[in-house]
Amino acid sequence: MASETATGIGVRSTRQRSAVLVALDEIDDFRSSQELHDYLRHKGDNVGLSTVYRTLTALAAAREVDVIVREDGESVYRKCSGTHHHHLVCRDCGRTVEVAGPAVERWADSVARDHGFTEVNHTLELFGLCAECSRG
Amino acid sequence: MASETATGIGVRSTRQRSAVLVALDEIDDFRSSQELHDYLRHKGDNVGLSTVYRTLTALAAAREVDVIVREDGESVYRKCSGTHHHHLVCRDCGRTVEVAGPAVERWADSVARDHGFTEVNHTLELFGLCAECSRG
DNA sequence: ATAGGTGCAAAGCATTTGCAGCAGC
DNA sequence: GCTGCTGCAAATGCTTTGCACCTAT
Numbered sequence: 001m002a003s004e005t006a007t008g009i010g011v012r013s014t015r016q017r018s019a020v021l022v023a024l025d026e027i028d029d030f031r032s033s034q035e036l037h038d039y040l041r042h043k044g045d046n047v048g049l050s051t052v053y054r055t056l057t058a059l060a061a062a063r064e065v066d067v068i069v070r071e072d073g074e075s076v077y078r079k080c081s082g083t084h085h086h087h088l089v090c091r092d093c094g095r096t097v098e099v100a101g102p103a104v105e106r107w108a109d110s111v112a113r114d115h116g117f118t119e120v121n122h123t124l125e126l127f128g129l130c131a132e133c134s135r136g
Numbered sequence: 137m138a139s140e141t142a143t144g145i146g147v148r149s150t151r152q153r154s155a156v157l158v159a160l161d162e163i164d165d166f167r168s169s170q171e172l173h174d175y176l177r178h179k180g181d182n183v184g185l186s187t188v189y190r191t192l193t194a195l196a197a198a199r200e201v202d203v204i205v206r207e208d209g210e211s212v213y214r215k216c217s218g219t220h221h222h223h224l225v226c227r228d229c230g231r232t233v234e235v236a237g238p239a240v241e242r243w244a245d246s247v248a249r250d251h252g253f254t255e256v257n258h259t260l261e262l263f264g265l266c267a268e269c270s271r272g
Numbered sequence: 273a274t275a276g277g278t279g280c281a282a283a284g285c286a287t288t289t290g291c292a293g294c295a296g297c
Numbered sequence: 298g299c300t301g302c303t304g305c306a307a308a309t310g311c312t313t314t315g316c317a318c319c320t321a322t
Binding site for chain 1: 205206207209224233237240244248252253254255256257258259260261262263265266267
């Protein structure tokens with residue numbers, strides 16, 4: 001809450017940051033930095049690749065976007081609701097559903113406590129084929 | 137079950153594969169390919185880095201080792217029990233505890249079903265500070 | 273003998289960084 | 298005008314691959 005800006009990150013409002021934010025609003029599946037960069041390029045919003053990387057990294061750090069590290073090690077980003085949740089992602093078309101699992105959170109907490117661990121966070125993502133894609 | 141060998145992968149038994157398998161037995165935290173390579177090197181078991189990569193990839197494909205993709209995108213490997221489980225990992229010292237969560241598995245299945253997804257698998261890892269490390 | 277395995281060095285990729293120029297404030 | 302932001306290109310770091318040699322069977 002130090003200094004509120006249009007983008008939520010940084011101190012200046014620039015064309016590039018707005019463009020990235022708009023793109024994230026338009027797309028609502030997880031996309032990599034490079035994919036977002038291509039998307040912007042095709043729209044005519046030219047933004048340097050490094051800027052896309054820097055912006056997404058900053059947005060993720062500010063918790064304004066969710067990040068998932070895919071199994072191939074590539075990071076993908078998506079604008080999400082503010083509350084804690086996980087994702088059910090179609091591995092074919094990328095369609096994403098936010099899912100909340102209070103039971104899982106409680107389970108994670110108790111497992112951590114049982115083993116004497118503190119400051120525990122968790123990663124949990126579900127990957128499968130959505131109804132559309134499984135009618136292949 | 138085509139052809140059973142000493143290592144569980146490939147058709148030949150080589151010094152290099154045995155060395156990697158032994159190392160995995162000796163260490164029981166998650167280690168990257170490069171870390172395992174260094175470990176072997178210090179032991180005097182010289183194995184090419186590419187061979188370590190190839191062996192770990194093959195072992196993971198054969199489900200003989202577990203893989204976790206860390207947040208920085210690096211893959212880390214560990215020999216684990218055969219049954220399905222997840223991990224509670226100390227982010228400081230790397231100490232790892234296998235945890236089973238039948239409730240989580242059921243939850244994942246039902247969430248997937250509710251959304252019409254099929255062939256769903258999930259990634260779930262807990263990261264925190266173990267008792268030792270939190271007494272900093 | 274012959275395929276599979278190995279190792280080196282080079283290539284591939286995603287991502288980060290140095291630095292000069294540009295642009296909000 | 299300052300300072301932060303941008304963008305290019307170079308650098309980084311993990312991982313994969315081409316290819317010639319080696320070795321278990």
